[in-house]
Amino acid sequence: xxxxxxxxxxxxxxxxxxxxxxxxxxxxxxxxxxxxxxxxxxxxxxxxxxxxxxxxxxxxxxxxxxxxxxxxxxxxxxxxxxxxxxxxxxxxxxxxxxxxxxxxxxxxxxxxxxxxxxxxxxxxxxxxxxxxxxxx
Numbered sequence: 613x614x615x616x617x618x619x620x621x622x623x624x625x626x627x628x629x630x631x632x633x634x635x636x637x638x639x640x641x642x643x644x645x646x647x648x649x650x651x652x653x654x655x656x657x658x659x660x661x662x663x664x665x666x667x668x669x670x671x672x673x674x675x676x677x678x679x680x681x682x683x684x685x686x687x688x689x690x691x692x693x694x695x696x697x698x699x700x701x702x703x704x705x706x707x708x709x710x711x712x713x714x715x716x717x718x719x720x721x722x723x724x725x726x727x728x729x730x731x732x733x734x735x736x737x738x739x740x741x742x743x744x745x746x747x748x
Contacts, residue, residue: 616669618669619665619666619669619670622665622669622726623722624665624719624722624723624726625662625665625666625669627715627718627719627722628658628661628662628665628684628688628719629662630715631658631661631662631688631691631712631715631716631719632655632658632659632661632662634658634711634712634715635654635655635657635658635691635712636655636658638698638703638704638708638712639651639654639655639698639703641703641704643701643702643703644698644703644704647701647703650694650697650698650701650703653694654691654694654695654698657687657688657690657691657694658687658691660683660684660687660690661684661687661688661691661719662684663684664680664681664683664684664687665680665681665684665723667680668680668681668683668684674730674733677730678727678730678731681723681726681727681730682727684719684723685720685723685724685727688716688717688719688720688723689720691716692713692716692717692720695709695712695713695716696709
């Protein structure tokens with residue numbers, strides 16, 4: 613696995629960003645936009661996926677990174693459940709539902725694989741920033 617220097621380099625973060633953009637676009641349609649509770653919860657869940665990946669990457673230890681990835685995976689599952697509601701309320705079409713579910717599942721699978729990879733690297737307990745000097 614290639615070493616990422618920034619969270620933006622992670623493919624899973626890029627997919628999560630794509631998912632968030634899709635959710636914002638879908639939830640802006642007429643009837644959906646008026647369902648403030650569902651709209652806002654779905655937006656928060658999608659933002660949570662990408663934010664937890666970023667926060668975990670920037671955390672001090674690999675253990676924390678894994679915990680944040682687990683939270684991101686949980687938010688991806690929450691979003692999938694909410695997509696069913698949006699579809700059943702006819703806020704989104706079948707094609708939109710399948711596209712969003714597919715992207716959310718891809719994020720979830722990528723997160724699971726990244727977690728497994730990190731757990732298999734017992735000697736990498738600390739996250740490092742290369743080429744950074746801090747003056748105290």
